[in-house]
Amino acid sequence: MTAWLSANVDLIGLAVNVAMLGVWIVYLQLLLNGYRRQRRSSILITRGAGSGVRSRCLVTNMSVEPIYVTSLIATMISPEGRYEVALTDLRDLPEDLGADPRSTMGQGSLVTGQYIDLGHFDELLVKLGQDRPDAPAPDAVTVLELVVVALYGSSHRPVGAERHFALEPRAAGVRIVPQTVETQQLRSRRARLKLRRQLARHM
Incomplete structure (x- = not known):
């Protein structure tokens, strides 16, 4: 050997x-x-506390580092067409923003695991069309598309996430059904350019 x-x-x-x-x-x-x-953002858009229109819409930061949510853009789809609106620009807010200013404003910094509660889906639909005569009636909406725009890390370009929810009439009432198992992350160069164009429409 x-x-x-x-x-x-x-x-x-x-x-x-x-x-x-x-x-x-x-x-x-x-x-x-x-x-x-560590450099990739991970944002969840989920339905919580039920499956009907009284369930809640939550935006959660699952990234390693904090994110700053700058905008929330919703698109309501009905037989008449599409209607896009920025949730963060809907109305003047009171000076007292309550116990959770982030949820009230739809903006703010989130560390890992923190979330923004956008409220009940039925109230969200009413809020989106409030004082807007060209918006579809809440009961006419068939799909609600939600886009979260955020800043992550040192990059000056926004990142985001997108998820679509179908509103399906059932015998027990309308059910909110996510159309994808996962939230789509918008991190590519092309997706970021699309986010910037969406933001520009609501400036």
């Missing part, structure tokens, strides 16, 4: 070096994946 090791010392050294290189590649890949996850 000793003679074989002596005769193949160069081959053994090469194998050890290759194995060490493999370990370092795996280690660096894990570090790179962790860095990418």
Whole structure:
């Protein structure tokens, strides 16, 4: 055995070096994946506390770092067409914003796990069409599309998330049904440009 090791010392050294290189590649890949996850925003738009129109619409930050929600844009779809409106620009707010200013304004900083409560879906639909004669009636809306626009990290470009909810009439009342299992994250260059165009329409 000793003679074989002596005769193949160069081959053994090469194998050890290759194995060490493999370990370092795996280690660096894990570090790179962790860095990418840290730099990626993750925003959830969910339905909570039920499945009907009295369920609540929640926006939660699941990113590693805090985000700052700058805008909430909703699109109501009805047989008559699409109607887009910015939730954060609907009305003048009272000076007393209550215990949760972020939910009242639809804006604000969220650390990991914090959420904004946008309220009940039926109240949200009424709020969207309030004092706007061209908006569809709440009971005519078939799909509600929600887009969250936020700032994340040091980037000056906005990131966002989008989710669509169908309003399906049932015997027990209208049911709010998410049209996708997950919230779509808007992080690509193309998606960010689209977000900027949407924001420009509501400035």
